[in-house]
Amino acid sequence: MSQSFYITTAISYPNGKPHIGHAYEAIASDALARYHRLAGDDVYFQTGTDEHGLKMAQTARNRDIEPIALADEMSSHFKTMDDVYNISYDRFIRTTEAEHYKASQALWKTLADAGHIYLGRYEGWYSIRDEAFYKEEELVTDSKGEKLSPQGTPVEWNVEESWFFRLSAFQDKLLAYYEAHPDFIQPEARRNEVISFVKSGLADLSISRTSFDWGIPVPDSPGHVMYVWIDALTNYLTGAGYPDNKERFDRYWPADIHVIGKDIIRFHAVYWPAFLMAADIALPKKVFGHGFLLNRGEKMSKSVGNVVDPIDMAKLYGVDQIRYFLLREVTFGQDGSYSHEAIVNRINADLANDFGNLAQRSLSIITKNGAKVPSPEDTRAEDQALMEKIAGIPHQVATAMNNVAPNQALDAIWRGVGEANLYISEQAPWTVRKTDPVRADTILYWTIEAVRQLAILCRWAMPASCDALLDLLGQGADQRDFRALSAPLVPGLPLPKPVGVFPRFVENDKNNSEKAAK
Numbered sequence: 215m216s217q218s219f220y221i222t223t224a225i226s227y228p229n230g231k232p233h234i235g236h237a238y239e240a241i242a243s244d245a246l247a248r249y250h251r252l253a254g255d256d257v258y259f260q261t262g263t264d265e266h267g268l269k270m271a272q273t274a275r276n277r278d279i280e281p282i283a284l285a286d287e288m289s290s291h292f293k294t295m296d297d298v299y300n301i302s303y304d305r306f307i308r309t310t311e312a313e314h315y316k317a318s319q320a321l322w323k324t325l326a327d328a329g330h331i332y333l334g335r336y337e338g339w340y341s342i343r344d345e346a347f348y349k350e351e352e353l354v355t356d357s358k359g360e361k362l363s364p365q366g367t368p369v370e371w372n373v374e375e376s377w378f379f380r381l382s383a384f385q386d387k388l389l390a391y392y393e394a395h396p397d398f399i400q401p402e403a404r405r406n407e408v409i410s411f412v413k414s415g416l417a418d419l420s421i422s423r424t425s426f427d428w429g430i431p432v433p434d435s436p437g438h439v440m441y442v443w444i445d446a447l448t449n450y451l452t453g454a455g456y457p458d459n460k461e462r463f464d465r466y467w468p469a470d471i472h473v474i475g476k477d478i479i480r481f482h483a484v485y486w487p488a489f490l491m492a493a494d495i496a497l498p499k500k501v502f503g504h505g506f507l508l509n510r511g512e513k514m515s516k517s518v519g520n521v522v523d524p525i526d527m528a529k530l531y532g533v534d535q536i537r538y539f540l541l542r543e544v545t546f547g548q549d550g551s552y553s554h555e556a557i558v559n560r561i562n563a564d565l566a567n568d569f570g571n572l573a574q575r576s577l578s579i580i581t582k583n584g585a586k587v588p589s590p591e592d593t594r595a596e597d598q599a600l601m602e603k604i605a606g607i608p609h610q611v612a613t614a615m616n617n618v619a620p621n622q623a624l625d626a627i628w629r630g631v632g633e634a635n636l637y638i639s640e641q642a643p644w645t646v647r648k649t650d651p652v653r654a655d656t657i658l659y660w661t662i663e664a665v666r667q668l669a670i671l672c673r674w675a676m677p678a679s680c681d682a683l684l685d686l687l688g689q690g691a692d693q694r695d696f697r698a699l700s701a702p703l704v705p706g707l708p709l710p711k712p713v714g715v716f717p718r719f720v721e722n723d724k725n726n727s728e729k730a731a732k
C-alpha cells in the first residue's frame with residue numbers, strides 16, 4: 215500500500231480577486247503534492263475558499279449583493295487561477311457547502327459535549343480585515359493616534375454575547391506538544407514566534423457572533439453563528455471525510471502538512487491544535503508558514519496600486535515560467551521579492567539557455583540524423599561520470615522536498631543541467647560526428663538520457679513543459695514518474711520533430727503587451 219499524503223493550502227477569502235500571493239501559495243503546495251505523487255504516494259490535495267465572516271458580509275453589503283453571490287463570483291476567480299496555474303487539487307472546497315456545515319457543527323458539538331465551551335460576553339478589540347481578536351497590549355498606534363492590529367489593520371471595540379472556547383486550559387499542553395514535536399511548526403522563526411505567544415498567556419477565545427448572521431449556525435443556540443476561523447479551520451477535517459466517512463478519515467487524517475502564510479500561523483499552530491486536542495482528534499503533522507511575496511520589496515496593497523493579477527502574469531511570462539521563478543527564486547519560508555527583471559533573468563538564463571538549449575542542441579542533431587534515439591555503443595568513463603552525477607540528484611531532491619525546500623530541490627536539478635551542458639560542450643558531438651559517428655551517437659544518447667531524467671525530476675515544478683520535453687523523447691504517460699528514472703531510453707525509438715519548449719523572453723516584443731492585454 216502506498217503511503218498517504220494529505221496536503222492543504224489555506225482557504226482564501228473570496229472578497230476580492232486573487233493576487234500573486236495566493237498563486238504563490240497554491241504553486242508551492244502544488245509542487246509538494248505533485249512531488250509526492252511522482253514518488254508514488256497516495257496524495258490528497260485540498261484548496262478552496264473561506265466564504266463566511268464579517269469581511270465577506272461587509273464587502274457584499276458595500277456592493278449591494280448577497281454574500282453568497284459575492285462568494286460565488288469571487289470563488290470562481292480563485293478556481294480559474296488554480297486551473298490556469300495547473301494546480302492539481304483533488305478538491306476545491308467552499309465553506310458554504312452543506313457537507314462542510316455538517317462537519318463544523320459536528321466538531322462544535324464534540325467540543326461542547328466535552329465541556330470545552332461556555333456562554334459569556336465578549337468585550338474587546340476585533341479586526342475585520344484579519345477576522346481576529348486582539349489583546350490591548352498587542353495593538354499599535356499609528357501617527358494619527360488610531361489603534362491598529364499588529365498586522366496594521368483597523369480594529370474596533372466589540373461587545374456581544376458569545377460562546378467561548380477554554381483556550382486557556384491548553385497553554386501547557388500546547389507548549390508540551392511543541393517541545394515534543396520540534397517539526398510541528400516550521401520554519402524555526404515561526405515556531406519561536408508561536409512559542410513566545412503561547413508563553414505570554416492564552417485567554418479563552420470567543421467563537422461565536424450574534425451581531426450578524428453570515429456564518430454557520432451554532433447548534434442549539436439561536437442567533438449565534440460560528441466565528442469564521444472555527445468554521446474555516448474545520449475545512450481540513452471536512453476534506454478528510456469527518457465526521458461520517460471513517461474509512462476516508464483513517465486514510466487521510468492527520469493531514470501531513472498545512473501550507474499557510476506567516477500572517478495566519480497563530481490560528482493554525484495555536485487555536486487549531488487546541489480545538490483538535492479538545493475534540494480528541496489527532497493533530498496535523500506539520501504547519502508550514504511561508505513568507506510573503508513582495509513586489510520589488512514592497513508589500514502589495516490596493517492603495518499602492520502594485521497588486522498584480524496572477525492571470526496577467528501567466529499570460530505575459532508563461533505558467534511554468536512563473537511557477538519555476540517563484541519556486542526557485544524564493545527560499546520557501548522567507549519573504550520573497552519579484553520584479554520583471556528577475557523573472558526575465560530566470561526565464562532566459564535558467565530555462566531558455568540552460569535547460570531549453572540542452573534539449574534543443576542534442577535533439578536537433580538527432581533529428582537531422584535519422585530522428586531515432588541513438589545507440590550508446592561507445593560508452594566511456596566521461597559518459598558514466600555524467601550519469602553518476604545525475605543519479606545522485608533524486609536523493610538530493612527527496613531530501614530537499616521532505617524538508618519543504620523546493621528551491622533547494624531545483625538547485626540540485628540545475629546543478630545536473632549545468633553538468634550536462636558542460637558535458638555536451640566538452641564532448642562536442644557536432645564535431646565528433648565528422649570523424650566518428652558511433653562516438654557522436656553515444657554522446658547524444660547520454661545527453662538526451664540526462665535530459666529525460668532531469669525532465670522527470672522537475673515535473674512537479676513545471677508539469678506542462680517537462681511533459682513537452684518527455685513528448686519530444688517519445689515517452690508515454692506511464693514513463694514519467696520517479697520509477698521511470700531507472701528505465702533508460704531505448705535506442706531506435708523514433709522521435710518527433712523537436713520544438714522549442716522554453717522560449718526566450720524578448721524585451722519590447724510587441725507580442726508581450728498583446729499577450730498581457732488579452
Ligand code: ME8
Pocket residue numbers: 223224225226227228234235236238239264446447449473474475476477478505506507508514
Ligand atoms: O487568511 N504573499 O485568507 P486570505 C504570500 N481565509 N502569501 C500571501 C500573501 C502574499 N503577499 N497575501 C496573502 C485567509 N497570502 C483565511 C485563511 S485557512 C483555514 C483560512 C496568503 O485570502 C495568506 O498568508 O487572506 C494565506 O495563507 C492565504 O494567502 C490566503 O489569505
